[in-house]
Every structure is written in C-alpha cells, then in structure tokens.
Amino acid sequence: MLEHGGRLGRAVREYGIAREHWLDLSTGISPFAYPLPAVPSTVWQRLPEDDDELLDAARGYYGTHHLLPVAGSQAAIAALPRLRGRSRVAVVEPAYAEHAHAWITAGHDVVTLPFLALLTRAHEFDVVVVIRPNNPTGECADGETLLALHDRLASREAAPGLARQRPWLVVDEAFIDVSPEDSLCGHRREGLIVLRSVGKFFGLAGARAGFVSAWPALLDDLAGSLGPWTLTGPTRYVVARALMDTVWQASAREWLRRASAQLALLLTEHGLPPSGGCEFFHYCEHPDAAALHRAFAKRGILVRHFGNPPALRFGLPADETSFAALSQALSEAIA
Template sequence: MLEHGGRLRAAAQQYGIAREDWLDLSTGIAPYGWPLPAIAAEAWARLPEPDDGLEAVARDYYGAASLLPVAGSQAAIQALPRLRKGCTVGILSPTYAEHAAAWRREGHRVMQLSEGAIDRALPRLDVLLLVNPNNPTGRRIETPRLLAWHAQLAERGGWLLVDEAFMDCTPEHSLAAHGAQPGMILLRSFGKFFGLAGLRLGFVLAEQALLDELAELLGQVGELAVIDQVLHIA
C-alpha cells in the first residue's frame, strides 16, 4: 500500500515532537468522534454472525438495496481489481492514488484521464473509476452524467466504480439508489463522516451477485455486533 496519511506516532518519534503538539491534516477522518452508545459486554464475547443487523441499518442509512460491509473501503479498493481479468481502467485524475496503484498491481492497464477526456475514452474502457466528490479537488460530477457513463459501460459488461467516501454531507447527490444495477459499484467510508476510525468500516454498494463474489474473495464471515450497535446512532 502507498503511504497516504496517519502514522503520527512515527512522525512524533522521528522529529521529537509530542503527538499532542501536532495538527494532523494527513487523513480524511472526521476529527469529531460520534458519541458512542453503551455497548453490551456480549458484543465483545462472541464471534460475528451474518444476521447481526448491521447490513439492514446500513441499507436504511444509505438508501441502498444491497451492500457488503468491509474492513474499511481500502479493503474493497485492493480486492475489486482481482474480480476482473486484464482490462483497461480509466481513472479521473488527479485523485486518491490508491485506486490506480491497486489496479496496476493486478496487471490492468490504467489510463489517467481529465474530466474532459472521459467521453472520448469511454468506448475503450472496461472500467471507469472516479471519486465523487473528488479527493483532493472537491469536484463533484452531476448524477445524470454519471448515469449516462454507467449505461454505456454496463451495455458491454463494464463497470462504473464511484468512491463516495466524502458524500455523507451531500447524500442527495449519491448514486446509492442506483447501486444495485449491474455494472454500478459504489464505495462508502464510515470514518470520513462519523470518525470512530478504529472500527475500520466501509461498505460496497453493488448488485448482489458481485457482492457475493467479493465476499468470497475477502473471506467475509459476518459483521461485528459492536459495529451494529454503534451504527444504530447514525
């Protein structure tokens, strides 16, 4: 993985400056931790189960028909390229560098694209990937344009992969309601908005068949009861 933030303890040790004296702007995690409810001791004393209720709570919050909890959206970023064979991936750039690194790592051809070049490049792409709103520019692509790109890709078995890690402040612009369509894959991050980064939680919104394939790849065994309890505050 690329170095993309955090590691404050290592920086404090390297420069001899106490952690509390740093202003850490290196990550996108909300600094205002959501208040934690009382967590039953049972949550720490049993193994995960697939019917803990986490998915139902998340579907309700995102307005999604189907989703998969993952150990942070980074897990999905690294795993999704393994579900396709040798394809051409267009990435709206500049953006979060882990996406390009993950697809290249699995041997795919990656094209860094400007927004104006997407329509011309689309016929040659198997996957179009973008962060919306973008990181680091904050630029947001309007929904009709995204749906038009998706329609062209899905017609030939392609994917529109949209990382919505920073969408919680403007949920009306999310594609979550369209997430179950074939060829549409959305990533959502918990820590960017709710803080509580120690939960290491993210979600993939997509059609159920793809989610089942991704769960098999990740060795998904269910959700933690403690996360289910925390999510009820959302």
C-alpha cells in the first residue's frame, strides 16, 4: 500500500500523544465540511437505486450529462488501467502516487515526467495523466493547454504492438471545486476522461464518493468493470443534497480562499514560504523537511512529508485555535 495522509492512528502510537490532542493537517480535505442531513431509515433499509436524484444533482453541479458515480476517484484510478491493453503511459510528477502505481500494477509501460516535459513528449504516449490542481504541488495546468494536448493525442494512433485504442488524456480534478468554471467536465470528447472527487471540497472523504466524466462507451465499460452499487444509499442521499446546495457551496469557496491565504501568510511569516499550493493545502520544499515533520509531530501537529524533493504539505487549520497551535509549533520548530 502506498503512503497517504491522514494516518493519525499511527502517529498516536509512534509519538505517544492522545488522539484528541493532535492537529491533523496531513490531508487536503476541507475542514469546512458539508453539514450532514438526517438520513431517512428507508434509505438504510433499501439497496441503492441508480434512478434516484443523485445523477441529476451531479449533472447540474458538474455541467455535463455524461457521468458515472464511483466510490471516490480512487476507484476509477484503480479501474481505468484495466480497460486498456498494454500502453505507454505518462504521468505527471511529483503527483498523487496512486496514478502511476495503478498503471504499473496493470502491466503498462509507465514514465513519470514534470509537466513541461510531459507536454513536450506527449506524442510518445498512448495515455497521459495530469492532475489539476496538482497534488501535492498545487500547479494547475491551463485548460486550453490540456485541450490542445488532447487534440495532439487524438490526431495519432497507438504504436504497433501496443494498445490499438484511442489515446486517452486522464485529468484528475479532485481539488478544482473552488474554481468550477475551470473544469474540463463540460468538454465532451472521446479520449478525455475527467475525475472528480466529493470528499475534498465537501469535506466528506469518509463517504467515498466521486464521479467520472467521459464519453458514453467508456462510462459503460467502467460501470461494467466496477459492478453495481458503487455508492451506498446513504452516501447517494447525502451527496445529492450537497451537490444541490449552492448557498453552502458559495460559502465554502469563500471560506477556503480566506483560510488558504491565512495559511500561506502564516507559513511565510515563520520562514517557510509555500513553493506551491491551492485553496486546500500549501506545499513547502525544504532541505530539512524530514526533521521538520518530526518536530511538528512531537508537538502534536501532523503534516504530510515528501522525500523527493524534500517537502511538507500543510492542510488547512479549521479555526483560529488551530491556526494559533500551528503558529506556536512553527515558532518552536523553525529556529
């Protein structure tokens, strides 16, 4: 299993600090979570029904008719490589490691490249995987640039001996909800696959809900691979209401923008200016990242550590008390 943020139980055991005394900033999940509605008992008692209100709500929110609900975008990340024959795959780096891992595990030939190098060499590959905003760096590829990249991929065929399928551009937009107008979901193109996550923006990671936007034949293949009931009935009920609640969405976007700016200022004031980031997290390259990670953990602050390049990723504190705790830890850890 690959390393992920949110391993609070492990930190409790390793550092001997009680769970309730930790400030967990190790994920990019918004702490400004959608308020959970009461779920009727009948929703618990029946099998999930795919003709409920969820798809209509999602189509309105994502601006496209062609969507498939999945158990978090991770489910699609794992399943998509199994829908192609052996292919040459380029994945942006550094990035969410599950993308490259899934393609490698499925037997494909995988190369990881920085985004600019990936753009230059895109013609060499059958599948290109991009994350926008990128996790963990926050880099956000321009939509027009990606559509032009898709045009280049669509104009060629796979090389002999490899998958004779239309080339794919897979775009992971798990963190784009603060700027929904920038999403590529509304561009219906064969060969363009867009992954969306409910967990990050709505703060509902435990619901394990996401959507795939693509052309109908691919969605049919993916649905067949995943099987029925990809989302539980209660998840469908809650997510439908979150997707329809435009008033809450507007307030969440404003909160995320303010909190992100406050976090960037705090890190900069303490000598740890972000190297990148987005509204959900900030990314700080630092030669002593491993030592800083331990120093924060000893003070009950859990952040995400990356080794290559050495860096830390800070999620958003939920309130002023949490910001004050982080400020104190920064003062003590960075001498």
